[in-house]
Amino acid sequence: MTEYVNFTFLYDKFILHLSVKATFNIQNKLKLYRVMAGNMTQQDLAERVGTTRQTIVSIEKGRYSPSVGLALQIAQALNTTVDELFKLETGDDHA
Numbered sequence: 001m002t003e004y005v006n007f008t009f010l011y012d013k014f015i016l017h018l019s020v021k022a023t024f025n026i027q028n029k030l031k032l033y034r035v036m037a038g039n040m041t042q043q044d045l046a047e048r049v050g051t052t053r054q055t056i057v058s059i060e061k062g063r064y065s066p067s068v069g070l071a072l073q074i075a076q077a078l079n080t081t082v083d084e085l086f087k088l089e090t091g092d093d094h095a
Contacts, residue, residue: 027087030060033078040078049073 034040042056051070058064059074066074075082 024088024090025062026065027089028059028062029085030056030074030078033080033085037078045074045077048077 034042034045042060043053046053046056049070050073055064055066055070059066071082071086075085078085
């Protein structure tokens, strides 16, 4: 007797798995730490870490995620750690 595998079912499960993407947001406390660092401006921070004010604005608003190197530089400039400044929230956190 021959057994048949339901490949259609397996294929559908595989496609469903591929279509569910892991989403994440990086929350940050950049503005809070700038203020705590003596009301440091976005421009001051940008100059200290070698980037533009627009990049700092985009990071603060959550529109841009910094590279690891930039995140480390920002943390150092604000006398804190990357863990204190940034928090990863995955789509699974809300489930």
